[in-house]
Structure formats: C-alpha cells, structure tokens
Amino acid sequence: MPTPFPKLGLRPWIVALLILILALAFVLSLTLGSVHIPPEQVLRILTGGEPDKASWADVIFKFRLPKAITAMLVGAALSVAGLQMQTLFRNPLADPFILGVSSGASLGVALVVLGAGAGGASAFITGLNVFGDLSLAFAASLGAGAVLGAVLIVSRRVQNTLTLLILGLMFGYLTNAVVSLLIYFSQPERVQAFSLWAAGSFGGVTWNQMRVFFPVIAAGLLVSYVMIKPLNALLLGDDYARSLGLNVRRARFWIILSASLLAGVSTAFCGPIWFVGVAVPHVARSLLNTADHRALLPASLLMGASFALVADVIAQSPGSQFVLPLNVVMSLFGVPIILWIILRQKQLRQSFAS
Amino acid sequence: MLTSTSLAIGYRHPIASGLNLHLRPAEMVCLIGPNGAGKSTLLRTLAGMQPPLAGTVKLGEANLHTLPPLELAKKLAIVLTGRIEAGNLSAYALVTLGRHPYTDWRGTLTPRDEEAVQRAMRLTGSDVLASRPIHELSDGERQRVMIARALAQEPRVLLLDEPTAFLDLPRRVELLQLLKRLSRETRCAILLSTHDLDLALRIADKLWLLSSHGEMHIGIPEELALNGSLARIFHSEGIEFDHASGAFKVHQPACGPLSLHGERDGVATAWTWRALERIGYQVHNNGVRQPVHVDVLDAAHWHLVTPKGQSEHTTLESLLTALQSSNT
Numbered sequence: 001m002p003t004p005f006p007k008l009g010l011r012p013w014i015v016a017l018l019i020l021i022l023a024l025a026f027v028l029s030l031t032l033g034s035v036h037i038p039p040e041q042v043l044r045i046l047t048g049g050e051p052d053k054a055s056w057a058d059v060i061f062k063f064r065l066p067k068a069i070t071a072m073l074v075g076a077a078l079s080v081a082g083l084q085m086q087t088l089f090r091n092p093l094a095d096p097f098i099l100g101v102s103s104g105a106s107l108g109v110a111l112v113v114l115g116a117g118a119g120g121a122s123a124f125i126t127g128l129n130v131f132g133d134l135s136l137a138f139a140a141s142l143g144a145g146a147v148l149g150a151v152l153i154v155s156r157r158v159q160n161t162l163t164l165l166i167l168g169l170m171f172g173y174l175t176n177a178v179v180s181l182l183i184y185f186s187q188p189e190r191v192q193a194f195s196l197w198a199a200g201s202f203g204g205v206t207w208n209q210m211r212v213f214f215p216v217i218a219a220g221l222l223v224s225y226v227m228i229k230p231l232n233a234l235l236l237g238d239d240y241a242r243s244l245g246l247n248v249r250r251a252r253f254w255i256i257l258s259a260s261l262l263a264g265v266s267t268a269f270c271g272p273i274w275f276v277g278v279a280v281p282h283v284a285r286s287l288l289n290t291a292d293h294r295a296l297l298p299a300s301l302l303m304g305a306s307f308a309l310v311a312d313v314i315a316q317s318p319g320s321q322f323v324l325p326l327n328v329v330m331s332l333f334g335v336p337i338i339l340w341i342i343l344r345q346k347q348l349r350q351s352f353a354s
Numbered sequence: 355m356l357t358s359t360s361l362a363i364g365y366r367h368p369i370a371s372g373l374n375l376h377l378r379p380a381e382m383v384c385l386i387g388p389n390g391a392g393k394s395t396l397l398r399t400l401a402g403m404q405p406p407l408a409g410t411v412k413l414g415e416a417n418l419h420t421l422p423p424l425e426l427a428k429k430l431a432i433v434l435t436g437r438i439e440a441g442n443l444s445a446y447a448l449v450t451l452g453r454h455p456y457t458d459w460r461g462t463l464t465p466r467d468e469e470a471v472q473r474a475m476r477l478t479g480s481d482v483l484a485s486r487p488i489h490e491l492s493d494g495e496r497q498r499v500m501i502a503r504a505l506a507q508e509p510r511v512l513l514l515d516e517p518t519a520f521l522d523l524p525r526r527v528e529l530l531q532l533l534k535r536l537s538r539e540t541r542c543a544i545l546l547s548t549h550d551l552d553l554a555l556r557i558a559d560k561l562w563l564l565s566s567h568g569e570m571h572i573g574i575p576e577e578l579a580l581n582g583s584l585a586r587i588f589h590s591e592g593i594e595f596d597h598a599s600g601a602f603k604v605h606q607p608a609c610g611p612l613s614l615h616g617e618r619d620g621v622a623t624a625w626t627w628r629a630l631e632r633i634g635y636q637v638h639n640n641g642v643r644q645p646v647h648v649d650v651l652d653a654a655h656w657h658l659v660t661p662k663g664q665s666e667h668t669t670l671e672s673l674l675t676a677l678q679s680s681n682t
C-alpha cells in the first residue's frame with residue numbers, strides 16, 4: 001500500500017486567487033480618489049482611448065498610476081524583506097528595518113532637511129512639497145546605503161546571527177538619538193517637513209524616479225527568489241544548514257543584501273513604512289499553514305502588494321480632499337484584521353517557539 | 355569509512371587527544387561517557403562542524419575538514435541533540451530538506467529526490483507521519499522524522515548526538531533498534547552518543563568509552579565489561595559497575611551482611627535479593643549463615659531470623675518492615 005506523500009509549494013489556484021485580488025486592488029486604486037473615475041473609463045485610458053473627461057487621463061497617468069505601481073512595489077518589497085529577516089533571525093518580531101536600514105535613511109533625510117540651514121540651502125524646503133525632491137531620496141539612499149554597507153561588512157565577520165541582530169538594534173538607537181538631537185535644534189517648519197517624510201507616502205515617486213526605483217526593487221526581489229532554497233535550509237538553524245552543505249555566511253550576506261536593498265530603497269522614496277513588513281509574512285504563514293519559503297515568498301510578495309494598494313486607497317479617503325498619513329492607516333485598519341487572522345490559527349507560537 | 359589519526363579535540367585546550375578512531379560501514383557504535391567528557395565536541399569534530407586541534411579525520415580517502423561542504427553533505431549527515439523548532443512544516447517537507455545538497459538552485463525535487471525522501475521515511479517508519487505538521491508530533495515521532503531527514507542525504511556516515519535524550523524507555527529501545535536495523539539495511543556507519551549504558555551494552559556493535567580525563571577505550575561491549583574497562587571508567591566517576599549483571603550498582607550497602615537461602619535461579623529469590631539490596635543489605639548466599647538470615651520458602655512465604663528473634667512473612671513488604679524495625 002503506497003503511503004500518500006503531500007505535495008509541496010504553492011498550489012496554482014492560490015497563486016491565481018492572489019493575482020486576482022491584486023488586480024482588483026489595482027483597479028480600485030486607479031478608480032477611487034479625490035475624484036471618482038469609473039473602472040471602464042480607467043480601462044479605456046490605460047488602453048490609450050479617450051476618456052469622457054480629458055483631465056481624467058492626466059489624473060491617471062500623472063498621479064494614480066505611478067502611485068499604484070509604487071504601492072505595489074513597496075508592499076511586495078517590504079513583505080519579502082520582512083519574511084527574510086524573520087527567518088534569518090528566527091524571530092517573529094523581526095521587520096525589514098531591524099538591521100537599522102531605515103534609521104540610516106532617516107538620518108540621511110534628517111541631515112538634509114533639518115541640517116540644511118547650516119549650509120544655507122533652505123531651497124530644499126519649499127513648503128510641504130518636499131516629497132517631489134529627488135535630493136531627499138538621494139540623501140535617504142545614501143544613509144540607508146551606509147548602514148547596509150556597515151552591516152554587510154560586519155555580517156561577513158560575525159559567526160553568530162544574534163550578534164548581528166543586537167548590533168543592528170544598537171545602531172538603530174544611535175541614529176535615532178542623532179535624529180532626535182537634530183529635531184531638537186531645528187526650526188518648527190523643518191521638523192514638520194521631516195515628520196511628513198516620516199509619515200510615509202506612495203505619492204512621491206515620479207516617472208523619472210521610477211527609472212531608478214523599479215530596477216532596484218526588481219533586483220532585490222530577484223535575489224530574494226534565488227535565496228528561497230537557503231532560507232528553507234536555515235529553518236532548521238545554522239548548524240543543520242551547514243551540515244546540508246550551505247555556506248551560511250554567504251547565504252546570510254545575500255539575504256541581508258536583498259532585504260536591506262528592498263527596505264532601504266522603499267524607505268528612501270516613500271519614507272519608513274511600518275507594519276507591512278512584520279504583518280504580511282505572518283498572514284501568509286497563517287493562511288497557507290506552512291513555513292516553506294517556496295510557498296511563503298511568492299505569497300508574501302503578492303499579498304504585500306495588495307495590502308499596500310488597499311491601505312493607500314483608504315489613506316486617500318475617497319470622495320474627500322483629506323489625505324491621511326499612510327502609516328496611521330496601515331496600523332489603524334491593518335492591526336485588527338491581521339490580529340484576527342493570526343489569532344484564529346494559533347500557529348505563531350509553533351512557528352517560532354525557541 | 356571514517357578514520358581519525360591522532361586527533362585532538364576541544365575549543366582552545368584539548369579535551370581529548372591522540373584519538374585513533376575508526377568507523378566501518380554497517381556498524382553501529384555508541385559513544386559513552388560522563389557529561390563534560392567531550393562527547394558532543396568529538397561528534398562535532400567528526401562531523402566537520404569544528405576544526406580539530408591536531409590530527410586528521412578522513413572520510414574514505416578525503417580529508418573531511420577540507421572537503422567542499424556540499425560534497426561532505428552527500429556523505430555525512432547529523433542529527434543534533436535538542437528539540438527541533440523548524441516552524442510550521444509537514445514531516446514530509448522537513449525530510450525533503452535533506453535533499454538540499456542534491457537539488458538545483460531552486461530546490462526542485464526530481465523523481466530521484468522524491469524517491470530518496472520516501473525511501474528514507476519508509477525505512478524509519480515515518481512515512482505514516484508524512485502530512486502531519488512536525489510540531490504536533492511526539493518526541494519519538496519527531497526523532498524518527500529527523501533521522502529520516504538525515505537519511506535523505508543518503509550519507510555513508512550518520513552521526514547522532516544523544517538521540518534518545520528526550521524519550522521514554524520503550525521509545526529509547528525502539529529508536530536504538532531502528533538505528534541498528536538502518537545500519538544493516540543501508541550499510542551506513544552510525545555513531546551515536548548516549549547516556550543509556552544498559553541499552554548500549556545490549557545493542558551496539560562497538561562502544562567508544564570516553565572518560566572525563568579524555569581517555570578513549572574502544573571495543574565490543576562484552577569485552578569492555580570483561581576486561582574491567584567499564585568498571586574502571588565509571589569507578590572514577592563514583593559509580594560502581596557490576597561485572598556479573600552488566601549494570602550499575604545503584605545501592606551502597608549500609609546495613610551489613612545478610613545471608614539469603616532459597617531456590618537458586620528462582621524468581622522469588624532474585625526479587626527478594628533485589629529488595630534486600632535496595633534497603634541496604636549486603637546479600638550473600640554462599641551457604642555461610644549470617645546473624646541476619648532470610649529463607650525464601652516460595653513466592654508468598656519468607657522466614658526471617660535476626661539476633662532479636664524469628665518471624666514469618668507472607669509479603670515482601672512486611673519482611674522489609676520487620677528488617678528495618680530490627681535495625682533500629
């Protein structure tokens with residue numbers, strides 16, 4: 001009598017379902033906003049047709065389309081990065097920023113926005129319209145890159161993964177202290193500009209910036225895809241991974257590189273977006289009922305993209321002129337939903353019991 | 355298969371040195387020694403997880419510590435001590451991780467890989483657990499799955515660090531029997547560390563006895579018992595090993611000598627003997643009558659003679675109570 005052995009990996013119908021949800025969220029985000037554009041009009045605009053109102057094409061191409069693409073990329077990037085960090089550190093609370101990448105980015109931004117006065121470069125801050133400024137993204141990238149470099153150099157020397165985690169945390173505290181210090185000695189309007197960046201937004205990426213943004217995120221996701229097999233080997237801990245022939249130090253290097261690239265670039269262009277990176281991998285684990293990254297990674301990617309799109313739609317508060325801060329929306333609406341999903345199945349403890 | 359020459363193990367200072375060890379195919383060896391003697395260090399060194407302080411370890415013809423990790427993983431597998439926490443995985447998914455050294459960069463399982471996984475699970479009797487999540491398995495089931503995972507690597511050497519540590523007695527016997535059978539069926543050389551001396555003596559093909567001073571005694575179990583190596587090593591640890599019964603002496607005699615008379619090799623005599631030893635008597639049945647004397651009449655009648663008087667007993671418990679009260 002042959003024993004039935006289960007099939008591994010993501011079932012095709014789940015992939016199809018997740019893509020369908022993403023497509024719906026995408027259309028929704030193009031439809032809803034301060035002005036309502038009916039879905040069939042959106043479709044006509046996207047396929048190059050003439051909409052009923054000429055201004056709608058502008059709204060779609062100049063604002064909503066780049067914003068929706070950014071949201072999908074950031075949601076996917078942060079979810080995948082969060083999943084990688086949670087497995088690498090065997091810690092359910094790990095997020096994409098755990099190694100201090102976002103702290104580095106915010107230090108870069110803080111130095112530009114808050115410290116600009118010293119150089120007399122007050123032109124940086126033109127009212128509240130700082131988001132369009134490429135120099136801001138550049139400063140954040142520089143900050144994130146510096147931290148990433150430091151972490152990678154340390155990761156090649158450190159044997160123990162936990163040491164790396166503590167170093168990352170300490171570095172985060174250090175940069176936060178410097179940022180606080182800068183805030184303390186800054187003029188109120190600059191602090192306002194900084195906190196606007198810190199609130200997070202998908203709306204700041206222009207088509208021009210997309211030329212940098214998209215390839216970097218794509219590269220990060222590509223590396224993460226190659227790291228699926230090492231991540232699975234790391235599920236059993238470093239010792240077993242080594243006994244399976246895995247070069248743990250090298251695998252760790254590439255995992256950190258990809259996660260930090262994804263988190264760093266997202267932060268640089270959209271500000272620090274919390275919550276997605278911690279929550280989505282848990283939801284994926286809970287719904288798919290597995291720890292296998294061959295299923296978790298593509299699922300987190302698709303779910304993260306959908307989640308970010310929906311969160312952005314809510315932040316735009318359709319039909320009104322108000323725009324809520326993205327991080328506020330994610331936590332306020334996301335926490336109850338995700339708590340419900342995770343508590344419904346009590347797998348968190350089993351997935352991470354030490 | 356696995357050979358070490360003048361191997362020294364340890365972290366900075368050698369715990370044991372000059373080790374010339376040899377593991378043969380289809381052989382099951384138990385590594386025994388007190389805590390802190392360096393059993394785990396030895397296993398880690400033989401597994402290539404830790405460099406030797408001196409000497410070499412050879413796997414076949416190749417130096418184990420310079421072998422590329424992927425090559426080593428195809429020849430040597432380990433099962434580490436402690437409960438495994440791998441998150442929410444099915445037993446089958448866990449065992450497929452053992453194919454890591456063979457699969458392509460995406461980890462795709464070929465039919466050949468699936469066959470190896472399923473064979474490993476059948477050999478260990480864990481095929482019936484295939485779709486169960488590992489965190490729902492009992493310790494014994496989990497250990498079988500972990501052994502299946504190691505076998506899926508199709509190793510020629512399998513090293514296990516205290517695989518019986520968390521198991522109850524029936525599971526321990528079962529697991530050691532399983533390993534013995536695996537060594538025969540797969541022709542794999544198996545080395546495991548354990549604290550179960552009694553079981554190891556009965557099941558192992560060979561014992562490696564590591565004392566806390568770093569001396570290694572190697573031989574088949576009966577030989578080590580006969581030539582007194584077992585008794586010597588454990589004597590220095592403060593435990594007496596009884597040559598005749600092949601077990602540890604658990605009790606220190608405290609109540610003086612006692613002569614026992616009963617049917618030789620009788621079951622009632624044997625259990626009476628044990629009961630008397632347990633409460634601290636030094637039991638003799640060489641015919642010399644001691645001041646304290648017990649006659650075993652049958653399984654329900656005992657006759658007790660003490661300097662204070664005589665009595666008849668119908669249960670062992672009342673016999674022991676009478677003896678203990680005569681002592682005070």
